[in-house]
Amino acid sequence: xxxxxxxxxxxxxxxxxxxxxxxxxxxxxxxxxxxxxxxxxxxxxxxxxxxxxxxxxxxxxxxxxxxxxxxxxxxxxxxxxxxxxxxxxxxxxxxxxxxxxxxxxxxxxxxxxxxxxxxxxxxxxxxxxxxxxxxxxxxxxxxxxxxxxxxxxxxxxxxxxxxxxxxxxxxxxxxxxxxxxxxxxxxxxxxxxxxxxxxxxxxxxxxxxxxxxxxxxxxxxxxxxxxxxxxxxxxxxxxxxxxxxxxxxxxxxxxxxxxxxxxxxxxxxxxxxx
Numbered sequence: 018x019x020x021x022x023x024x025x026x027x028x029x030x031x032x033x034x035x036x037x038x039x040x041x042x043x044x045x046x047x048x049x050x051x052x053x054x055x056x057x058x059x060x061x062x063x064x065x066x067x068x069x070x071x072x073x074x075x076x077x078x079x080x081x082x083x084x085x086x087x088x089x090x091x092x093x094x095x096x097x098x099x100x101x102x103x104x105x106x107x108x109x110x111x112x113x114x115x116x117x118x119x120x121x122x123x124x125x126x127x128x129x130x131x132x133x134x135x136x137x138x139x140x141x142x143x144x145x146x147x148x149x150x151x152x153x154x155x156x157x158x159x160x161x162x163x164x165x166x167x168x169x170x171x172x173x174x175x176x177x178x179x180x181x182x183x184x185x186x187x188x189x190x191x192x193x194x195x196x197x198x199x200x201x202x203x204x205x206x207x208x209x210x211x212x213x214x215x216x217x218x219x220x221x222x223x224x225x226x227x228x229x230x231x232x233x234x235x236x237x238x239x240x241x242x243x244x245x246x247x248x249x250x251x252x253x254x255x256x257x258x259x260x261x262x263x264x265x266x267x268x269x270x271x272x273x274x275x276x277x278x279x280x281x282x283x284x285x286x287x288x289x290x291x
Contacts, residue, residue: 035067039086045111112166116269166235197223216242237270
């Protein structure tokens with residue numbers, strides 16, 4: 018593997034990089050390893066010192082920490098804080114790290130112990146669950162977020178390359194709906210199906226709508242997103258707002274919006290029954 022790197026005539030150091038995972042399926046790290054066509058070029062940018070899915074050796078000396086997963090127990094809190102002290106740059110990798118992801122659906126239950134009882138019964142589990150599943154930024158400072166469930170390989174390569182060469186990193190400010198329309202995919206709303214494409218941050222090339230599955234907002238809100246307009250679309254298409262709430266809460270990327278809609282639905286129910 019080539020060791021020297023340069024950009025615009027300037028020699029670049031290869032940053033020492035470590036990958037970590039907390040509560041997650043580890044699918045975002047697997048996405049990187051599955052990128053066969055560009056994997057060697059991508060790895061040539063970095064000096065990987067810890068990556069459990071790919072290597073057996075490990076080191077506590079690293080510049081950049083890529084952290085996948087949400088934080089769901091007190092043991093993970095301590096580990097995350099230790100990583101933060103060692104890393105000059107901490108990157109939240111994927112929806113679980115950025116928003117809590119699918120794991121934060123546990124937060125919908127008023128009885129937080131119920132999921133543990135359902136899965137483990139009366140068995141003792143070697144962890145201390147937190148009352149709520151949390152994204153990384155709720156506990157430590159996060160320098161950069163890479164969105165998606167899973168992350169999009171092309172998106173990661175662009176962001177990491179810019180990070181290494183010192184270029185500005187930005188995310189699309191327009192919604193998935195624009196990528197979907199530009200690609201000529203069928204609009205799922207035309208078939209009465211739910212989709213968060215009009216309000217979700219682009220960058221995935223409309224992965225799910227392209228496969229005839231509604232966007233569930235794993236990349237969080239686009240800058241130009243409009244909740245009120247989305248409500249009207251759902252209502253015009255005859256899709257219950259309860260379905261919209263399920264979609265907004267799926268990955269945890271719309272906490273303020275889902276809270277407002279949940280309150281609105283609760284108020285409407287109270288008025289209907291009084």
